[in-house]
Amino acid sequence: MENNFNLPRNNKKRIVIIGAGFGGLKLAQKLSGSPYQVVVIDKQNFHQFQPLFYQVASSGIEPSSISFPVRKIFQSHSNLHFRTTELVSINADKKSITTLAGEMNYDYLVLANGVNTNYFGSDNMEKHSLPMKTTAEAINLRNRILSSFEKANLTEDADEHAKLMSVVIVGGGPTGVELAGSIAEMRRFVLPKDYPELDFSKMKILLFEAAPRVLNGMSDRAGKKALEFLEKLGVEVCLNTRIDDYDGNKISLSDGATLYARNLIWTAGVSGHQTAGIDSANYTRGNRLLVDNYNRLRPYDSIFAIGDACLIEGNDKYPNGHPQVAQVAIQQALNLARNFVTKKPWRVFKYTDKGSLATIGRNMAVADLPGFKFSGVFAWFLWLFVHLMAIVGVKNRFFIFVNWAQSYFSRDQSLRILISPYKRIKK
Structure with a gap:
């Protein structure tokens, strides 16, 4: 059977992005219309909004409301492509990757595959x-x-x-x-x-x-x-x-x-992925990849890492790495996309901390914003607004807003259903 995994090159340089999380998806979107052929690879065919996983777990919102098909996002972007498979290894000398679906060449490779749960050896x-x-x-x-x-x-x-x-x-x-x-x-x-x-x-x-x-x-x-x-x-x-x-x-x-x-x-806790083909010396605490200020993985000129998967060396403000939050991944993606398309000297990455939010319950939240800190009702409404605007898809935002409003006024959720994987009954 013929394998259609490896796309025709069409005279464009190819950027392969591993992971369709916050960083990988933002990088691909910003490279839309660029002179590159962009290929995103992920095990799932949808983007997951991780900050609201806990609301799915507690029956607050539907799983589909925090998930969005990557192919739908790419529909109107002719230079963006998607493949559902899993990275197995990297061959930096040949500028190629091996996946469960086959091999693919790249001109630039960006690792944005996030982290796994860390059980600390237990x-x-x-x-x-x-x-x-x-x-x-x-x-x-x-x-x-x-x-x-x-x-x-x-x-x-x-x-x-x-x-x-x-x-x-x-x-x-x-x-x-x-x-x-x-x-x-x-x-x-x-x-x-x-x-x-x-x-x-x-x-x-x-x-x-x-x-x-x-x-x-x-x-x-x-x-x-x-x-x-x-x-x-x-x-x-x-x-x-x-x-x-x-x-x-x-x-x-x-x-x-x-x-x-x-x-x-x-x-x-969380831990990064170790990928075959990358020397173990390139990994530091939490299996994060050591990168330079351009998010380039040394000594590989064509391999980059962004988001939770990396740690920038020599950053005095963040010696243990930037916070493993969505804003870091998004800002690194924006900076790297700018560097890929600019004709000017590349710009080093500098993180702008826009603040942190956490909600504990109805009208109970805490906010750390640049210059001031507060908690309570206003922090809770701010948390709702920020997370609602960050959701991919207008339809998803609408359904989440409806669920939140219904839950707020009724103190109830209507999603307490048990859906187990299908098991065929043997006769």
Whole structure:
């Protein structure tokens, strides 16, 4: 069978972008109409809006509302192409990549393939905990939470009740804090109406953070206010506490204590991808690729990395790397796109911090903006506006706005459905 993976060159230099996340997609869009043939490669055929995964997991919005087909974005751009496959290796000498679908040559290669969940070497945690780094994992988490209550509704075992109804979240960053707050609001306003037979005063939501405060990437004020909001919602926050092991039932803590839960959600860390063909010396902490101020991977003149996947060497302001947030990836993509098309000397990347936001619950959010910091209702509405405008697609924005408005006024969600993968029944 003939393989149509490798496109005709059509006399244009080719830029291959690995990953259709915030950085990869923005880079491709900015190169639309440029003298390059741009090929984006991703395992999924859609762009995922990661900041709202937790709302999918807590039945707040539909998965389709935070996902947008890449091919639809590229429809009106003749020099943008897309292939759904997975990168296997890089041959820098030949300027080619190998994927599961075949080989492709490039003139420039941009690695924008983000990061994976980091379990810090714990095989048990990887096997038994619930991650939330993709839309599929967010749907799986929603199914797991809902099915736990269905199971609790069918058993009279008090111990099993407690295990099924408890939710343990590991990691006090924005994802962990936002997810904890969202589930706490479900416990207060939604679940008691769905499951009147269950006693939700016994449902525990625990958030574990190894550091002395939550939201380490934000200001002390934001961390303190977030902790206040979480405690107001009834979340038990355990600081300076590390989870050493988990077998799907028993949780072993760093202080020697143990507790039991069927649902442990892991949001504690991320790690980059190591790709065959790239020397291990090019990787630093968290498997991030070391790049120069132009996001070029040394010593490969034609390979670049942007977003969470890279760390710029020698940056005094960010010696441990820029924050692994969408704005960094987007700004690096914009700078690299400008450099690819300019006839002027290339411009080094300089990050402009536009601030950070995190929401904990209804009318509860924290904001760190350049020059001032605030929390509460106004921060919450600002969070809503910023995230709504960042969603790809007018239709998606509309449906998310409708879901948010309905949830705000009714304190309810209508998306608590269990959708499991299809399994053919054997006769």
